[in-house]
Amino acid sequence: MSDYLLDVRGIGISFGGLKACDGLTVQIPTGGLHGLIGPNGAGKTTAFNLITGVYRTQMGSVTLDGVKVDHLRPHEIAKAGLSRTFQNIRLFSELSVLDNVKLACHCRGRHTLLGTLLRTPRFVAQERAMTARAIEMLDVFSLQHLAGEQAKNLPYGDQRRLEICRALATEPKVLLLDEPAAGMNPSEKKALAQSIKLIREQFKLAVLLIEHDMGLVMDICEKITVLDHGCTIAHGTPSEIQNNPKVQEAYLGEPATA
């Protein structure tokens, strides 16, 4: 048993000779907000894919709330309480906003073919509960007025927020956000930072955040892990990271030698 809600220990994967992620360790306590940063191609999204089971990790382990999840398939991991958003938005674009969120309630229900075909009372009650919950979730993100709209018709910022909303509807213990602020303007970023803090408190979850916007990361994260070429090069609080010469080197290149 570890003290951490999400305990990722030394996970890694190689694609051919390329070590896309090599021995990543991230530990987040309940309610923690952890940042994962690094230059392009550092392996941040690969790390997410490993944790959420899209790729199977070749080494190390992932433990969620005391349960080992690294051998599970993605939908089982989602059920165990790990949910994510995507760097390039992956909404169900032809479905309505409401259905996007309702789908995320899927893993908390039971779905029998017979119940569906005969519309049993249990099925009807479950559908009603899902709708109610989805509307509630949309309310949190003030998207409820768009419920009937197709997801693809939403403006970019709303699509990003809908993705977070959808991820939260799976009732996760840990939320993984992959560049939620990408393409947002400064005021939208500020609002996003606020809502990340807010949902963390409201839903009592831990957040692992990939972000390129240093201002946002330094502002809200308690701990930060820096990746470069698949390896962890630094780990610590925002101020420690800012003063770490290795991090500066990874981002800005080697200091000129006099």
Next chain:
Amino acid sequence: MSGELQQLVPTMMPSAARALLKGVALPVASALVLGLVMQFVVGPAIGAYPASVALQVGISVMLAVSLNIVNGYTGQFSIGHAGFFAVGAYVGAGISYYAALSGIDPASGQQPSQALSNGAWLVWNDGQNFLFSYGEWRMILASIVGGCVAAGLGYIVGLPSLRLRGDYLAIVTLGFGEITRVLLTQTKPQIFDRDELAATHAKDWVIPPMGGATGFSDIPAYASLMWVWFFVAVMIFFAYRVKQSSTGRALLSIREDEIAARSMGVNITKYKVRAFVLAAGLAGLAGSLYAHTGQVIRPQEAGFQRSFEVIIFVVLGGMGSISGVVLAAIILSILPEALRDLSEYRLIVYALLLILMMIVRPKGLFGVREIWEFWPFTRAKKSEKKVITP
């Protein structure tokens, strides 16, 4: 008084009974109404030949609705749908024909055509028949068995679909259809004589006597307009309920984005197989009904020509739109008949219409939406909603 009564009724009726009423009785009753209307109103009104076309239109609609579950909702491109159709047809026909020939049931002496012309419906229990004629009950049973066998094959074909996508899945399903066709041509000659049938042993049924390449004939023709359209309505109800449910959302999400669907907790393996099983089962049922419409069924039923025909219904109707697919199946099944006067030019006109259709509405007749979503008042409601909330 009446107000009080109305309030009393729901409380008096147990919720289970109400659920049963809404869940089962409503679709069955409305399907029955459609069937009876087709049989006794539309059928006599349009004449014998158009009525026989209406039978085939019904079969087309069933096929389109069932394929829509795999190709439309789930986005898995299957082009072997006719294989399931043929399996259902042969299984259903085999049961009905050999049961009638062997004389193991009371309907064996009954001439199906005669039973139909006498109005076999609503025959109350006269010792042999209950509500419907015995042969009709047997046809329904045979069709359900045919559907179940096809569904089992759907499970087997669904399994590779977990690993394959796009073109590769299409090739596997095409292969399934062709394998079915070839296997059906290898069956033994049909047995027409009762004594000969009685002399067969279990080992003679390892390769069933289903007529081989010459086809399987003399199948009792119990599938009247009423039965075909009854099952059309039942299938539309099924398809609609699946679409409007968590299962349907899961299927649609697989079409939209598999990776996102998995990450949101959808077991895509399970749902892809479910889609295949359901679609195959419904196609098998349609096949068995087709066999009972007085046709000689041949191995070509499993060929890709019929598969493509159904794909055209689904693509033109709009992938995932039930009403669109139904409409496309009806129009495209009637069209060749309507263009009969143009004789050899009709295929050209048909092709031109298809091309025109794809230019004007590239996403199919209704896209993923349903016909009622295009009605003016639903649109107004939507825009109204938008205005109210900031």
